Amino acid sequence: MSTVAERESTQEILPLERWIDVIAQLLHGVRHVAVGASSPIPGSGALLARALSEVDSASSPTRVSILGSRTHNAFTNGGVELFDMAATGRIDAFFLGGGQIDGEANINLVGTGTYPRTEVRWPGSFGSAYLYHLIPRVILFREEHSRRVFVPRVDFVSASSIKRDADYRPGGPFALLTGLCLFRFNPVKRRFLLQSIHPGHSLEEVNDQTGFDFDLAQDMGQTPDPDTKRLALIRGRVRHEIAETYPHFASLLKA
Amino acid sequence: MTIAAPLPLRELLKPIKDACRLAIGKEETGAALAATLALIAQGVKDLHLICLPISGLQADLLIGAGCVSTLETSAISLGEAGAAPRFSAAVREGSIQLIDGTCPAIYAGFQASQKGIPFMPLRGILDSDLLKHRDSWKLIDNPFMPGDRMVAVAPICPDIALFHAQAVDRDGNVFVGRDRDGVLLAHASKQSLITVEAQIDLDFIQDPLRAGATLPAVYVDGISLVAGGARPLSFGEQYRADIAFLRRYAKMASSEAGFRECLDELMSLHGLALDRDLAIQA
Numbered sequence A: 001m002s003t004v005a006e007r008e009s010t011q012e013i014l015p016l017e018r019w020i021d022v023i024a025q026l027l028h029g030v031r032h033v034a035v036g037a038s039s040p041i042p043g044s045g046a047l048l049a050r051a052l053s054e055v056d057s058a059s060s061p062t063r064v065s066i067l068g069s070r071t072h073n074a075f076t077n078g079g080v081e082l083f084d085m086a087a088t089g090r091i092d093a094f095f096l097g098g099g100q101i102d103g104e105a106n107i108n109l110v111g112t113g114t115y116p117r118t119e120v121r122w123p124g125s126f127g128s129a130y131l132y133h134l135i136p137r138v139i140l141f142r143e144e145h146s147r148r149v150f151v152p153r154v155d156f157v158s159a160s161s162i163k164r165d166a167d168y169r170p171g172g173p174f175a176l177l178t179g180l181c182l183f184r185f186n187p188v189k190r191r192f193l194l195q196s197i198h199p200g201h202s203l204e205e206v207n208d209q210t211g212f213d214f215d216l217a218q219d220m221g222q223t224p225d226p227d228t229k230r231l232a233l234i235r236g237r238v239r240h241e242i243a244e245t246y247p248h249f250a251s252l253l254k255a
Numbered sequence B: 001m002t003i004a005a006p007l008p009l010r011e012l013l014k015p016i017k018d019a020c021r022l023a024i025g026k027e028e029t030g031a032a033l034a035a036t037l038a039l040i041a042q043g044v045k046d047l048h049l050i051c052l053p054i055s056g057l058q059a060d061l062l063i064g065a066g067c068v069s070t071l072e073t074s075a076i077s078l079g080e081a082g083a084a085p086r087f088s089a090a091v092r093e094g095s096i097q098l099i100d101g102t103c104p105a106i107y108a109g110f111q112a113s114q115k116g117i118p119f120m121p122l123r124g125i126l127d128s129d130l131l132k133h134r135d136s137w138k139l140i141d142n143p144f145m146p147g148d149r150m151v152a153v154a155p156i157c158p159d160i161a162l163f164h165a166q167a168v169d170r171d172g173n174v175f176v177g178r179d180r181d182g183v184l185l186a187h188a189s190k191q192s193l194i195t196v197e198a199q200i201d202l203d204f205i206q207d208p209l210r211a212g213a214t215l216p217a218v219y220v221d222g223i224s225l226v227a228g229g230a231r232p233l234s235f236g237e238q239y240r241a242d243i244a245f246l247r248r249y250a251k252m253a254s255s256e257a258g259f260r261e262c263l264d265e266l267m268s269l270h271g272l273a274l275d276r277d278l279a280i281q282a
Helices: A004-011 A015-026 A040-055 A080-087 A128-134 A203-209 A228-242 A247-252 B033-042 B057-064 B085-093 B103-115 B129-133 B181-188 B243-252 B256-269
Strands: A032-035 A063-066 A093-096 A100-102 A137-142 A173-178 A181-186 A191-197 A215-222 B021-025 B047-052 B068-073 B097-100 B120-122 B137-141 B149-153 B160-168 B191-199 B222-225
Touching: A015 A040, A015 A137, A015 A173, A015 A228, A032 A040, A032 A080, A040 A063, A040 A137, A040 A228, A040 A247, A080 A128, A080 B103, A093 A128, A128 B103, A191 A203, A228 A247, B021 B181, B033 B057, B033 B160, B033 B191, B033 B256, B047 B057, B047 B103, B047 B181, B057 B068, B057 B085, B057 B256, B068 B085, B103 B120, B103 B149, B103 B181, B129 B137, B160 B181, B181 B191, B243 B256
Parallel strands: A032 A063, A032 A093, A093 A137, A137 A173, A191 A215, B021 B047, B021 B160, B047 B068, B068 B097, B160 B191, B191 B222
Antiparallel strands: A173 A181, A181 A191, B120 B149, B137 B149
8 A cells, every 4th residue: 555645756757757767777787888869868768877887886887978969978980980889899788769660679760651752751770770780788769659650560671680590690679668668579589578567558558559469578567666766866967967968858857 | 381272162162063972971070051051052953962971951951952863871860850851852752862871881881982992891781671772782791701791881982072170270181170070071082172160370280189180181172261150050069059940940841932931041141142043842
């Protein structure tokens, strides 16, 4: 039985704060996480993981490189440095999204319909086709959880999840975080595994809104709330640090 | 020592003829917006526009003004402001030829050109549909380990690189600063035309703090002094992007009339005027 005060404090947690917290959990133990363009929520999750790693004496500090930031990245060799770092094993985790993502974790950042005259055109593949193969822990993040995003088969494969036997492929999908839930990815079966559902949502809703089949984790449950220490970091240090790159986004976070 | 003479913008852009293979950088590299608007004002046509490795407003303006026939890029986006409306419309209408890439492969193409070699091998990309739609990338076997599939990327050799940089010194050396993509643009292209914020009466090559981030004059084919030349985009530590304009553009430029209005606003921002009416896009 929870008290009224506890229920109220739970209700105060914003979905944004929960996603940032989940991302930081997925980054636990990572040496170096890079964050690409237009990624304020992954960027905040990475900054939370760094803040936590610095107060945890048992783990070594997590390095964060945020593209578009002057303070939170140390690249000095032009745009190619991120890709060279990825190919030489210097980046452990990265984030990708997708206009479409299918049940085998192929992602489409190009558009819907028949290429090249796609009906809907998205910006393009960016570095996805390459980084998906080279960075071990690629976390897919897409807030919109609907059947138009999570499709049986993407219309265009920007980045493929296939690994053939002789291929050099240290990287690939690790998890998929959405506005409704968190999936893990099973690279052997090439299928998603539903790990947890965010408070206020149900398995029925996830099933209704997902266009591909997925498995259920044995220990599937509700996505836990961030504890008070993590919440304080999100509302303090992380909000302050992310404001340098994403001032508008930072203004949406609670102080 | 003679001072390298900057050119008026119109003179600088003379080598950019119709059907030129023109390379531009991402916003952080320095987007020569004033020069881009001057090109639009002159009515250049049929550009093969190559973005190292992405672009935003700069490419969208050239596409919307009907200057581009082929577009080679990893992405076109206005970032936080939203999708690039003229790019989206041109794809829908099929009015530009698309060569879709991925950032590291575009870098690899420029590096192959910079080194004067026929291809650059690259990891990743395997099983991406990007490979199906272009003949300048080929799957190859690692010659040292048969069965290890790699991608060979053909050189990208632009006719002209155009970008904005911090300063030129008295000898024509250009200080590019922390983002080194201007160096790669110039090394890989036949000519480079650069707008700069200022000219400084020093020799950057003799300054150990600047030399490592300086493009030597041997790669520089023309310079114009254009303070604020990247506006309304951001430029290094010097100015921030005009986010309000970009948001407005993202909405308004979804129509031809709204695009023209935004274009007029930018032309007057940079003291430019259209030479003649732009053809309305079909």
